[in-house]
Amino acid sequence: xxxxxxxxxxxxxxxxxxxxxxxxxxxxxxxxxxxxxxxxxxxxxxxxxxxxxxxxxxxxxxxxxxxxxxxxxxxxxxxxxxxxxxxxxxxxxxxxxxxxxxxxxxxxxxxxxxxxxxxxxxxxxxxxxxxxxxxxxxxxxxxxxxxxxxxxxxxxxxxxxxxxxxxxxxxxxxxxxxxxxxxxxxxxxxxxxxxxxxxxxxxxxxxxxxxxxxxxxxxxxxxxxxxxxxxxxxxxxxxxxxxxxxxxxxxxxxxxxxxxxxxxxxxxxxxxxxxxxxxxxxxxxxxxxxxxxxxxxxxxxxxxxxxxxxxxxxxxxxxxxxxxxxxxxxxxxxxxxxxxxxxxxxxxxxxxxxxxxxxxxxxxxxxxxxxxxxxxxxxxxxxxxxxxxxxxxxxxxxxxxxxxxxxxxxxxxxxxxxxxxxxxxxxxxxxxxxxxxxxxxxxxxxxxxxxxxxxxxxxxxxxxxxxxxxxxxxxxxxxxxxxxxxxxxxxxxxxxxxxxxxxxxxxxxxxxxxxxxxxxxxxxxxxxxxxxxxxxxxxxxxxxxxxxxxxxxxxxxxxxxxxxxxxxxxxxxxxxxxxxxxxxxxxxxxxxxxxxxxxxxxxxxxxxxxxxxxxxxxxxxxxxxxxxxxxxxxxxxxxxxxxxxxxxxxxxxxxxxxxxxxxxxxxxxx
Numbered sequence: 001x002x003x004x005x006x007x008x009x010x011x012x013x014x015x016x017x018x019x020x021x022x023x024x025x026x027x028x029x030x031x032x033x034x035x036x037x038x039x040x041x042x043x044x045x046x047x048x049x050x051x052x053x054x055x056x057x058x059x060x061x062x063x064x065x066x067x068x069x070x071x072x073x074x075x076x077x078x079x080x081x082x083x084x085x086x087x088x089x090x091x092x093x094x095x096x097x098x099x100x101x102x103x104x105x106x107x108x109x110x111x112x113x114x115x116x117x118x119x120x121x122x123x124x125x126x127x128x129x130x131x132x133x134x135x136x137x138x139x140x141x142x143x144x145x146x147x148x149x150x151x152x153x154x155x156x157x158x159x160x161x162x163x164x165x166x167x168x169x170x171x172x173x174x175x176x177x178x179x180x181x182x183x184x185x186x187x188x189x190x191x192x193x194x195x196x197x198x199x200x201x202x203x204x205x206x207x208x209x210x211x212x213x214x215x216x217x218x219x220x221x222x223x224x225x226x227x228x229x230x231x232x233x234x235x236x237x238x239x240x241x242x243x244x245x246x247x248x249x250x251x252x253x254x255x256x257x258x259x260x261x262x263x264x265x266x267x268x269x270x271x272x273x274x275x276x277x278x279x280x281x282x283x284x285x286x287x288x289x290x291x292x293x294x295x296x297x298x299x300x301x302x303x304x305x306x307x308x309x310x311x312x313x314x315x316x317x318x319x320x321x322x323x324x325x326x327x328x329x330x331x332x333x334x335x336x337x338x339x340x341x342x343x344x345x346x347x348x349x350x351x352x353x354x355x356x357x358x359x360x361x362x363x364x365x366x367x368x369x370x371x372x373x374x375x376x377x378x379x380x381x382x383x384x385x386x387x388x389x390x391x392x393x394x395x396x397x398x399x400x401x402x403x404x405x406x407x408x409x410x411x412x413x414x415x416x417x418x419x420x421x422x423x424x425x426x427x428x429x430x431x432x433x434x435x436x437x438x439x440x441x442x443x444x445x446x447x448x449x450x451x452x453x454x455x456x457x458x459x460x461x462x463x464x465x466x467x468x469x470x471x472x473x474x475x476x477x478x479x480x481x482x483x484x485x486x487x488x489x490x491x492x493x494x495x496x497x498x499x500x501x502x503x504x505x506x507x508x509x510x511x512x513x514x515x516x517x518x519x520x521x522x523x524x525x526x527x528x529x530x531x532x533x534x535x536x537x538x539x540x541x542x543x544x545x546x547x548x549x550x551x552x553x554x555x556x557x558x559x560x561x562x563x564x565x566x567x568x569x570x571x572x573x574x575x576x577x578x579x580x581x582x583x584x585x586x587x588x589x590x591x592x593x594x595x596x597x598x599x600x601x602x603x604x605x606x607x608x609x610x611x612x613x614x615x616x617x618x619x620x621x622x623x624x625x626x627x628x629x630x631x632x633x634x635x636x637x638x639x640x641x642x643x644x645x646x647x648x649x650x651x652x653x654x655x656x657x658x659x660x661x662x663x664x665x666x667x668x669x670x
């Protein structure tokens with residue numbers, strides 16, 4: 001078959017001529033896993049043999065985020081690809097220095113099974129071996145006689161650089177050793193011409209010089225290959241990967257997290273993290289202990305800096321919600337330099353979805369949303385199960401112009417600092433985590449961000465919707481969160497598939513993951529025994545309290561005693577439709593909808609008037625409802641049990657059901 005021609009001379013241009021051909025087309029002649037175990041994993045490193053038809057080069061790799069393209073067979077021998085995004089890094093020292101091509105993004109031109117080897121390529125030698133002295137290795141060659149301009153102030157961990165803003169600057173003076181550095185341009189470990197300062201380079205500072213464009217010295221982390229030296233091109237955030245040892249990024253501090261402490265086997269420590277963004281993407285950077293003291297007050301949100309010398313490692317998705325496979329860590333060699341504001345770098349990088357789309361997301365996934373904070377709960381305290389520490393929390397009730405509402409929980413400092421009197425207010429949330437407990441809800445975890453009243457066209461449009469439509473009490477709102485979002489309405493969502501009750505067993509729903517369905521069914525029986533319990537009166541805490549028999553009730557979760565409690569409902573209901581019957585669990589809101597009264601009244605009748613208590617259930621029997629149902633399998637005493645929870649319940653809407661039946665009839669007749 002005809003194959004797109006390769007880009008002749010592309011490899012020589014990249015390796016020998018320090019050029020960056022645009023989207024070169026190359027052929028993959030071989031793959032080899034570097035070290036590790038025999039079983040392929042997500043963090044393995046794969047070495048490639050690339051060919052442009054004239055030359056072949058084996059010091060090539062793919063970024064770890066593309067590993068699955070090897071394991072699933074997309075990348076195989078003879079595959080022809082177009083390198084859309086790549087970097088060429090210089091690694092090693094002295095005689096072992098070499099250049100490595102790392103493929104970040106590519107387009108598949110032709111699968112390997114459809115192509116034969118193209119041309120008779122010869123091996124391409126490494127360009128670094130042929131470089132003259134002084135290019136990336138130690139040399140005593142004298143620098144040019146032109147004295148470089150003094151470098152702008154640079155902040156480096158471990159260097160005595162004075163105050164970040166307006167403090168004393170290191171003297172710009174010729175060092176005692178004479179000249180501009182006893183190792184010439186690039187320092188004694190620079191491999192690609194890394195700036196002006198050497199071991200005693202211009203700007204002083206010895207091994208950790210704060211002068212020069214590259215930081216210089218033994219610990220300089222700038223300079224490097226042509227694609228990432230400070231004086232040359234700035235590397236985009238999307239191009240960062242663990243295989244680079246010298247790079248600089250220019251990024252805006254989108255968000256700076258609060259200072260936090262931690263305890264582990266090595267003792268106590270402190271940390272903070274920042275979110276950095278540029279036009280290509282975003283990445284999180286974390287500082288620990290000494291670096292916290294150095295950088296926490298220095299970095300300001302919405303300012304642009306140049307960063308180098310940070311460690312790049314795979315992102316821990318348990319704590320990092322950003323859309324990047326890597327994250328950064330500050331260390332002793334980190335350099336930070338204030339840069340001029342770059343309008344090409346956005347102030348915020350958000351990928352908004354509507355609240356109605358959250359219903360389709362799986363638990364523990366993350367999302368960005370732009371909403372109206374309609375109301376919020378009072379500040380509450382909970383005790384962590386693992387840390388046994390008290391944590392503050394606050395529940396926000398969110399709604400947007402899709403007329404769908406959801407609950408979002410703030411934790412710690414975010415919960416304490418939120419101004420409850422500001423509601424209703426426009427808020428943008430980044431990196432909120434989705435939970436499917438009692439419906440759908442959100443949680444703003446560490447690494448997430450909240451921006452109040454953002455100055456964007458979308459935010460202004462949402463505010464206009466709220467002022468004209470959303471604030472109207474008659475506006476129908478579907479609530480994805482079944483508990484705690486009082487007053488926001490409820491009901492099934494027409495986007496969830498309708499099924500008969502028999503489908504739960506026939507289709508084995510909920511076996512691998514929770515399934516969500518809508519059903520129309522009639523309640524035929526209640527379990528009245530143990531349908532109520534005495535709960536903690538504190539807002540946000542529904543834990544069962546223990547009667548102390550002295551007029552007080554103790555909540556173990558809040559670690560407090562109260563002179564009152566509140567009734568909570570957990571109602572077991574048996575529903576039936578034309579196909580089958582099914583037991584369902586109804587919690588507070590849905591149980592109150594079915595019984596037609598609130599939990600406090602049911603609890604009072606149980607204590608004071610048992611016959612009226614029974615009558616509440618008799619009156620509620622044999623009524624039909626539209627139910628949004630969560631179906632899952634849970635393990636109890638090593639036994640798998642099917643559990644169905646009625647997330648939303650509302651009386652049957654005859655118009656909606658009529659349209660649904662007509663649509664089904666038309667489909668049957670086609």
